[in-house]
Amino acid sequence: MARAGDRGADGRERGGVSPRGGRVQRGDSNQGGRTTAIVEFWTYREQSFGSIDLAGYKVEATDGEIGKVDEASNDVGSSYIVVDTGPWIFGKTVMLPAGVVKDIDLDTETVVVDRSKEEIKNSPEFDPETYRDNDYRGELGDYYGNTRRG
Numbered sequence: 001m002a003r004a005g006d007r008g009a010d011g012r013e014r015g016g017v018s019p020r021g022g023r024v025q026r027g028d029s030n031q032g033g034r035t036t037a038i039v040e041f042w043t044y045r046e047q048s049f050g051s052i053d054l055a056g057y058k059v060e061a062t063d064g065e066i067g068k069v070d071e072a073s074n075d076v077g078s079s080y081i082v083v084d085t086g087p088w089i090f091g092k093t094v095m096l097p098a099g100v101v102k103d104i105d106l107d108t109e110t111v112v113v114d115r116s117k118e119e120i121k122n123s124p125e126f127d128p129e130t131y132r133d134n135d136y137r138g139e140l141g142d143y144y145g146n147t148r149r150g
Contacts, residue, residue: 041099041141042078049104050074057109059083059096061117069111073098081111082131088117093126097137097144115144 044050054072058065059081067085070093079098085091096113103112113120124139 041097041145042080042137043076044079044098044101049098049101050076050079052104052106054081054104054111057104057111059111059113061113061115061120063116066117066120067094078137082126083120085120089121092121093128094120094123095126095131095136095140096120096123097140100144 051074054069057069059067059069066088067083069081070084071082073080081096081098081101083094083096085094096115100113100115101111102114104110105112124136124143127136130136
C-alpha cells in the first residue's frame with residue numbers, strides 16, 4: 001500500500017508524510033460564547049494531504065466504508081471533505097473536518113477517517129446552503145471534538 005508520506009530508500013518523500021496524531025484545541029468563539037474547536041481541527045494532520053485531489057475517493061470509517069468524497073477543501077485552517085454516503089445512510093451527505101482524516105491510500109484511492117459509521121451517521125445535519133458558515137463549522141467542531149480519538 002502506498003500511503004501519503006511513504007519515503008523511498010533515498011529518504012525522499014513519495015506522496016506526502018506519514019500521519020501523526022493531532023490535537024484539538026478548544027477556545028471561546030465569537031458565536032454567543034459557545035466553545036468551538038479551532039483551526040487545528042480543520043487542518044489535515046499531514047500537510048501533504050491537502051495537496052491531493054480527493055474527489056471520488058472512497059471513505060472508510062473505523063468499521064467499514066461509508067461512501068465517496070463528493071467535495072474536498074484544502075483551504076488552510078478550514079479544510080474538510082463532503083461525503084456522499086449513497087444508500088448507506090439513505091443518501092445522506094456528511095461533512096467531515098480535515099482533522100478526522102487519519103490516512104490516505106493512494107493505490108486504492110481511499111480516505112481513512114478515525115470515526116465509526118455510527119459517529120458519522122449521528123453528526124450534525126449537512127445543509128448545502130450553510131455548510132461553509134462559521135456556526136455550522138462550530139457545531140461540527142464541537143461534535144467531532146467530543147468524539148475525538150487518540
